[in-house]
Amino acid sequence: MVYRTAPELVAVHDSGWIRLPSGVEVTRLPLVEVDCPERFARIGAGAARQWCAAHGARLPTAAELDELHASALYIEPYTLPTVAMIHAAGIGLADTALIDRFRTTHMSGEPWARLHDAQVWLRLHAAEWTDQAVANAGKHWCAGGIYGWWRADGSMIQPLYAGHGDDHTDYATTTHAARAAGEGDGAWTPRRTIRRGDSGPAVREWQQVLRDDGHVLLVDGLFGAVTHRETRGWQRDEGLTDDGIVGPLTWAAAAAADTQPEPSGLPITWRAARHFSPGRPLGIHGVCIHTAECAETPAAAEALASWAAGQQAPRVSWHYAVASDSITQSVLDTARAWAVGRNHAQDTGLHIELAGRAAQTAEQWADAYSAAQLDLAARLVAHLCRVHAIPVRRLSVPELRAGERGIYGHADVTAAWPGTTTHSDPGPAFPWAALIALARQYR
Secondary structure, eight states: OOOOOOGGGEEOOTTOEEEOTTSOEEESSOOEETTEEEEEOOOOHHHHHHHHHHTTOBOOOHHHHHHHHHHSBOOOOOOSSOHHHHHHTTOOTTOHHHHHHHHHHHTTSHHHHHHHHHHHHHHHHHTTOSSOOBSOSSEEEETTEEEEEEOTTSOEEEEEEOOSOTTOOOTTEEEOOEEOTTTTOSSOOTTOOBOTTOBSHHHHHHHHHHHHTTOOOOOSSBOOHHHHHHHHHHHHHTTSOOSSOBOHHHHHHHHTTTOSOOOTTOOEEEOOOSOEEOOOTTOOOEEEEEEOSSOOOTTHHHHHHHHHHSTTOOSOOOSEEEOSSOEEEOSOTTSEESOSOSSHHHHHEEEEEESSOTTOOHHHHTSHHHHHHHHHHHHHHHHHHHHTTOOSOBOOHHHHHTTOOEEEEHHHHHHHSBTTBOOOTTOTTOOHHHHHHHHHHHO
């Protein structure tokens, strides 16, 4: 099935625009989907031209994309199918006809688009991207057709090609918008992209959003240091890139800030982790259980959250930490915690840290503290499985590797993707049967 983005869900990424040496402004990233900050819009050339015209822009020329590429952050292209996918499909690498047929069958579907975008963002995060221009997040529609996607040696995967129809979309075809320098810089509107140094009614409206959410600042219409700081904090809390830029995605998140279901009856407090990745390009597939390798104390969950939130926090995080009588949440379900290395489980998992150690014996997992903690963890697992339509079942390593949905441990991730992580928690004596039975009961 061909995947296309609905026109009303297309937006300029919050990183905004860059002015090229020629004076034209081009979006720093391709257009994205409003409800998913890390999914690029898949629209045909005809829809791309119409969207641009409706928003005071146009498609860039090939020469302007060359200019953008010359000043942009380079990331390696991610082309599909991979060799592993070809092998999995039972196709020989020398059978070019079957490979082409395989590519044609899948290239315009949503799964490949999701996979492509997830890999682009992994490359951007690895390059410590903030808001730099990027001209290699796929190939791009331009005034003369489709163009771009540079290899590391400067050659192109996609020279200018005008043979696609207006409705064509595929996994790697994305769209930058261009405009004359200064276009759109007139009167302020409530949904204008704003950032530090700006002023006016849009800034005042945004400051009121922050005030209503409990942030302490003046609603004076001046986007200064305090507004910038509080904006970044708000974006972290919502699972967005914390760049302090308030654009279409941040406005959309503000409008939908109350949509995440609250775990009724669970003693959950919130403290945002310092490190995580916004967005869920591949969705949520399962719940991963960890041990925090810490002492079993009543305040363990809060202490873990404080550690992950601090200025000196290591580059790790998790969604929830569970002690004997409390739960802290540090990363939104809609964002990716840095819990198990760069693999499918990190991209698609909800990660729960339990106070305790992987070396605990069966007797230690049955003491009063662990029993209370296990019961609370099971209630949380049941809630997450209910909200995210995850089966309450323990996954085997092959099932986890195959992308099936369920519950697993960090040790299973190590076995499924060796080299990306080395941990063995929650340990060989962890009471999996009891956790699953309790979660099924509470679900």
